[in-house]
Amino acid sequence: MLEVIWGTSQDKPISSRLLAEDLAKDPAIDGYLYLGYPVIGTPTGPLKLDGLLVSPKLGLVAFDLVEGTDIGEFKPRQDEIASMLEVRLKPHPGLKSGRQLKFDIHVVTYCPAKPLHPDSVDPYYIASRAELLDVVNSFAWTEGEPVYKMLVGAIQVVTSIRAGKQKREPQKPDSRGAKLKRVEDSIANLDQHQSQAVIETVEGVQRIRGLAGSGKTIVLALKVAYLHAQNPTWRIGVTFNTRSLKEQFRRLINSFTIEQTGAEPDWDCIDIINAWGGPGDKERDGVYHKFCRANQIAYYDFGAAKNKFGDGKEFQGACADALATVKDPVDLYDMILIDEAQDLPIEFLRLCFASLPPPRRLVYAYDELQSLTGTSVPPAEELFGVAPDGTPVVRLNQEDGGPRQDIILEKCYRNSGPLLATAHALGFGIYRDKGLVQIFDDDNLWTDVGYSVEEGSLEPGSAVTLARTFQTSPEFLQSHSDLDDLIQFHKFASSAEQAEWLVQAIKKDILEQELRPEDIVVINPNPITTKREVALPRQMLFSSGINSELAGVSTAADVFSKAGAVTFTGVFRAKGNEAGMVYIMNAQDGASGWDKTATALGRNRLFTAITRSKAWVRVLGIGPNMDVLIKEWVQLYKNDYKLKFIYPTDVEKKELRVINKMVGGKGKARRKSVRQQREQLLQAVQRGEVDADQLILELEALKNSGRSK
Structure with a gap:
């Protein structure tokens, strides 16, 4: 099965979607298709790959996407893609034999708007929609599963992100220090599912839920680095409830941006900022304080908020008052990411949402079992209010094959x-x-x-x-x-x-x-x-x-x-x-x-x-x-x-x-479960594991038995 990971592809949205659709037409193509990923540092600046297919059947195939009909100078583009991918992959010893990679890097210029491309010649491949599957199926992977797994890990570009700051050198093989070193070495890499959460980008609101230890904080930090590499002029705010997370965010964002682009991030475009904040230097600033200053309204510190809104309702009341006072808020950022949302009042999440220009790019992560304030995060459909026609402003029910709006991290990377x-x-x-x-x-x-x-x-x-x-x-x-x-x-x-x-x-x-x-x-x-x-x-x-x-x-x-x-x-x-x-x-x-x-x-x-x-x-x-x-x-x-x-x-x-309250209660949950089972069944039919004709006969028999009752 081909799994599509949707990164940022706003500049080539049509060709990106058509590429995903056309590759999915062949059920024999499996692996991962990354769109708008990775970003590779070059002497002339970051290079973003439009599309990258990593398949145990076809190997490594990079795509140069053309949105219109003008292919332009595609050969230099293909040469640069192949060269930069080779530079990216060669530092991984398991992917090399001597000085050469163990496999070929294929590059295809995909131009769906044109009907035919007779000038496609090895190694400069060009494909229309009609030609795409024939072109990619002419490639083959011959290195086996171990090298393939190493290739997938290398493409994710997250190795050593979790590794400890200092090298650990225990002398006793069975000491706790030695055991901890082995554990840290094993969790130093993200797995495929978590890396998807980093890369997948929504034009709007995205929710990330997961257990303690599932990597929500790391996912958010790496998502900031990825999006900054893709969109270096975006103003990105990262906020949270626990101030001690600030240095962890800064270290992760810095490390991953360097790995992605070869350069440190532009910290003028990234704010790692407290939720509340107050007057003073930049380190003391916060999203709420910045909102008040930008919109020229009264700011409440903790003491003033407690006097006006009551004990335990200080931040909730301050944010609610700010939202009620400002009818047309100033845009503070192009994107905001919120960690520990379960410990922040919903009024603060609404304030962040209101501080963004359309399409209001907001990512919030939480685990309600870690709530230390007794607050509960309502469903997104309730959290962000309703439009004048009564419909929710935000719906997290994306089912069209695009990037996931609601991500659940099921694997725990920290706790046994x-x-x-x-x-x-x-x-x-x-x-x-x-x-x-x-x-x-x-x-x-x-x-x-x-x-x-x-x-x-x-x-x-x-x-x-x-x-x-x-x-x-x-x-x-x-x-x-x-x-x-x-x-x-x-x-x-x-x-x-x-x-x-x-x-x-x-x-x-x-x-x-x-x-x-x-x-x-x-x-x-x-x-x-x-x-x-x-x-x-x-x-x-x-x-x-x-x-x-x-x-x-x-x-x-x-x-x-x-x-x-x-x-x-x-x-x-x-x-x-x-x-x-x-x-x-x-x-x-x-x-x-x-x-x-x-x-x-x-x-x-x-x-x-x-x-x-x-x-x-x-x-x-x-x-x-x-x-x-x-x-x-x-x-x-x-x-x-x-x-x-x-x-x-x-x-x-x-x-x-x-x-973890949800709109629609059990009915919605059951409908979601039925949809998932239906998709699994269709995939089983495609793989030949289920006989479609026999299934139809059984369904007809079940339907007829229901009528006879």
């Missing part, structure tokens, strides 16, 4: 299956004595985010068993250590006892297990008590000669961790960051609340804290609420880290916190 199942079991309250505290609105989201239904069904009142698979939680994330070492729960009689155990464990990690101090993060779920609670263990570590930092307090506000220091943090600043070893102290604070909403909020903090880990987690706590968490985890452990529960009825769901 047992670790993620623990986070979900506690987050949802799967094994809680008093029952669930929250649930997905769309039942199919369980499978969308990478769970398989082992027993039962996702139907109201049905017993169901859900499990992670190695396809969505790669095996290497857990095989590096014994299962009992991946995650542990420990209860203590007092804070002093908890601190003593924590400090001794950290000392062992560093002095015996070859973890670097910066590999270790200690998270306190309650942000109000963090500064007080971490004081004792930090003092004890200092007395032992181990440095530590309290993120955002002893470090700059935009810095999460420092080399040579253990990071202590509240859960808010931990968002979007990761570490090899995560210690959660005072986990009992996340076990309960005065009602189900508060309980869900506390459990989301635990979910977020657990999912910061790339390898190991230690959950520490005090008192009876810690017994509650341990009891739930033991039940999960006995069930082999599978989620076993009775799926709630619609009536029961009304008593729960419902997340």
